[in-house]
Amino acid sequence: MSRYVIKRLLLTVVILWCAGFVVFTLTYLVPGDVAKILLGPEATEDVLVIKRAALGLDQPYLVQLGRFMYNTFIRFDFGDSWVFSSSVMAELLERIPRTLIIGLSGMIINVSIGTILGIIAATHEGKWQDSFVMVIAMVFVSAPDFFVALLLILLFSLKLGWLPAYGIDSWTGYILPIISSSLGAIAVNARQSRSSMLEVIRADFVTTARAKGQKESVITRKHMLPNAMMPIITGVGGGLAVMIAGSPVIESVFSIPGVGAYLLSGVNQHDYPVVWACVIFLALFTSFAILIMDLCYAFLDPRIKAQYSRGKKVKG
Amino acid sequence: MSTNKEVFLSVKNLEVSYSQARREVRAVNGVSFDVQKGKTLGLVGETGAGKTTIAKAILRILPDPPAKVKSGEIFLGGEDLLKKKEEDMLDVRGKKIAMIFQDPMTALNPLMTVGDQILEVLLLHNDYDKAAGMREAGRMLETVGIPAERYAEYPHQFSGGMKQRVVIAMALACNPELLLADEPTTALDVTIQAQVPELINDLKMKFGTSMILITHDLGVIAQTCDDVAVIYAGKIVESGTKEDVFDHPAHPYTLGLFGSLPDIDSRTSRLSPIAGMPPDPTNLPEGCSFHPRCPHATDACRKGQITSREITPGHFCACIREGGN
Ligand SMILES: Nc1ncnc2c1ncn2[C@@H]1O[C@H](COP(=O)(O)OP(=O)(O)OP(=O)(O)O)[C@@H](O)[C@H]1O
Ligand code: SF4
């Protein structure tokens, strides 16, 4: 098992290299003179030449790429922002917790509410509870994040005045962003949980448990849910990744200085070190989320665990 | 049936259907039979005849929807199981009546150790603490020929035959008074197939269990049963003691099962002993359901309601043809 984890961590390193290579190359290929964009249209040619040299933009592609890879993956340094001349790494580290608070609390809400809604729908298949949950899921899934966010701001900030409309001066500032970014994921997870519960609800081993005289509530918890859990975990993990990837929108709407907003400003201002850093963080985060998901599978399912430790001759 | 026997379970006029895309699958159509205390009743019939449905109806574990018990009574010790409250059924299932499921590959929870799956039923119906329950579960594994050390292994680490044994151990764990064994041999390879009837007979002797044995293997019936009921399209077409049915089969379908049906066209269908297909349960033939395949069918068979008659005491046959074969 530990061998498997080490293998996966090495794979993560490779994935990050690839992500770094791709994002660097893409920014390199963006048309336009970055120095001109940064300095504005009035800048003279002399100033531009100096700027290009300072940013290393006058070097050939391979030299630039090599320097970027070396700085990023060996020295763990993204350099200074091209716009603000402050350390990108320091800024990123300050912003990461804010994005994670939103993403992870969203996930916890999603797991508890979405999964339970799905289970209720599945165990009451065809009854009003089922239709009710599915209608809610449909509404949540089809309403875009930013739209929900605006509605929530209208109601809770402007009309009722309960919660701040923007900023994170107090922890209450996180409530609306968390809600508006997790509704879609809750809807997706509720539907996923429902369908994977429905798959096991008619499974033979569930009938076996009934034939033992087991209570229905225990059957749901002990036999159905663990067997329905794989797709649910996949859904929750995927939902988290989507939430993090969607953070630019929510963070902009609520003016939260997180990674998402940072990425967005980096793209807008052609501040490429910021873009590189944010993308590599997102890749790192997603890789970890997937690794944790895979470890959950192994924890849940002895067959997958056996697969992971194959070749090591360790059983169980 | 004979009067000096004690009836343990009595099924009367059971009708079950499944609703499937607005059509009604009439799986069981008025089945009545008795199981004597300590005896084994064999239910034989082709695939789709309704055997599993009958067994699940007795335990009330049919999937609802789509299954519906439309009528009937199932008496166990003077009480109609179909009228019992669901929570009272919890004490019947696994304790009074246990079931060995048809497909051992899917009957076990893949995420639970086999020992814990046996433990579950033990703890439900006994006052053991967990440690005593685990010892007992290990002992049950030994009883069916699996070393108790394999308690903590998962179903995927067992062969099909061993899974079947685990399923049997689970069913026998609480000494049920009635065992519903649904084709306990079909999933097994030939060598193990031979062992299961022996195993079942051993256990029956040891615990004095009554049993309904579902199978389409006449050899298994011959080895293990006292009484036999032959099912066709959700109806019992012939029933009696094993001797009655094996030595003096009367219904043309039973005769077909024994391969003694005079049938000239059967060269094309060697695999099935009877020419033709089982009827479509959403659209059963009128009159005798067997008439499309019966070599003796007459107009009377196609129309009239066929009732069961007692040929010799205790030996019933649902065919209007006089004199048997
Ligand atoms: N869940 C279900 N939904 C709809 N129809 C069903 C369902 N289960 C069984 N049936 C139908 O009911 C009829 C009887 O099925 P049953 O499983 O009782 O047959 P069986 O005698 O046990 O057959 P086999 O020997 O193949 O196990 C069949 O026509 C089958 O198609
Ligand atoms: S009733 Fe008629 S069709 Fe049915 S089994 Fe007897 S002879 Fe054949």
Ligand SMILES: [Mg+2]
């Ligand atoms: Mg069956």
